[in-house]
Amino acid sequence: MPGYNDIFMRDFVGDTGQIPSTTRVAVSCSPDIIPAGTTQIPNYMTALVNNYNGAFNYFQNIQQNLYNYIYVRGYNLRAGAETGTIALYYAPSSLLLTPASWINNRISNFNGTQVANLSANATNQVVVGDAPFYWQPPPLAPNMGHYCLVAQVVTPNNPNAIPSSGSLEDFAVWVANHPGIAWRNVTVVTSMPSSSYTGFQGIQNPQGSAVLSTLTVRCVNVPDNTNVQLVCPVSGPQPAIAVNGAVGPGNRIQDPKFPNDEINIFAAVSLLPANFQAQVQLTLNVPQGQTLPNDASVTVSYFLNSNTSSKAAHVGIAPEVVGLTSADIGAAAGNGIMLLLGDYTYEFDLH
Incomplete structure (x- = not known):
């Protein structure tokens, strides 16, 4: 490079x-x-x-x-x-x-x-x-x-x-x-009432044609069994954007850039209609009696799904980086890539 x-x-x-x-x-x-x-x-x-x-x-x-x-x-x-x-x-x-x-x-x-x-x-x-x-x-x-x-x-x-x-x-x-x-694009969260936190982010497709996209929620050092939801309540995306899962070994990935962090990934693949604009809501619910450590963070990212023939392929990532496959993101088998368009991070400093 x-x-x-x-x-x-x-x-x-x-x-x-x-x-x-x-x-x-x-x-x-x-x-x-x-x-x-x-x-x-x-x-x-x-x-x-x-x-x-x-x-x-x-x-x-x-x-x-x-x-x-x-x-x-x-x-x-x-x-x-x-x-x-x-x-x-x-x-x-x-x-x-x-x-x-x-x-x-x-x-x-x-x-x-x-x-x-x-x-x-x-x-x-x-x-x-x-x-x-x-x-x-x-x-x-x-x-x-x-x-x-x-x-x-x-x-x-x-x-x-x-x-x-x-x-x-x-x-x-x-x-x-x-x-x-x-x-x-960072919010520093200093309180988490009732063991839960909610944040909102805008999402859009400004193009005149539908685009296949992936939204990911990347949890860093978030306690196991924390419930993670990412929902878009507006009709239009197919299928509807509705992530609902729990942090744990089943969705944990290893990132060689951050070997000391526990990283969990959740993802939703959806076709966004032309000229679409809405809000997505992130909600975290920490298990009763637990708190988030000071080094915890959650990043919501927006990717455009594409393939290796794209003119932007050299800046894309393989879906396996976020725990998906080419088939998951709707691209030709073996040729799927994801182009990062933007993200937003919540950093937790609760103590």
Whole structure:
């Protein structure tokens, strides 16, 4: 895989700027988009350089009706000095963040412009925007979830232009091939009343024809016998999206990237009709007397089902990665792949 030769933002902890991105399970957990709440981080340029590979203790949920400070940083892979700017966008939380849903939603910066400035003196240098973004988000209804953030680095050598159109396959390729674009679609859950939690995410098929898709729920370090449900109550998908299962050995997978984690996968394959838009509801019910550990997380992902003849095949994953087969995802036997379109993660910090 080639490496990016410019300032980039990580898709996930451990991302090194390879093209296409080396993860095909989650791309919307960038540790370089840092919503820090309603107060500034003291000495933020030094602090966010020093903790680049350390504890990510500054992340907070976006607070509605209040002004939030949001910091963005990058890493310079260019041989020598480099400068650039960062733009930051927002959209209501969704499993598919095509540019049409956020391109007109710019967040202003504390420096009085709509961008933060970056300046690296040398290669392999962490760089932080010269000022935080400062934003008071409008309120959302509970079933609209939270806001997602999208950051764009622009440099003289890589403008990282945002596409105005294209198919879902084109979008999957763009997401995988642009280290200058990053997403942060994460909710930090700090309470779980009555041993249950519910979250909502938007899902859509903006194309004029039906698409075969897979929704997955990836549970990390969630206790056995936790009930997991993912339901779309709107008619249209065939078959209906209705996941209902329990965490346990029967749906556990081994991920060599995360050998110390217990990972369980649930999946639903469905044909989404043309121009479809709805909400999916994730519900977790933890067994009585148990709690989620601090390192627990749940990621809901949206994949486009395709095959190896697709122009986007090089950024796809085999269905076996998430415990499925080509036959399960409706592709020709032995040729099925899955193209990641988007995801949303819930991180649990209950103690």
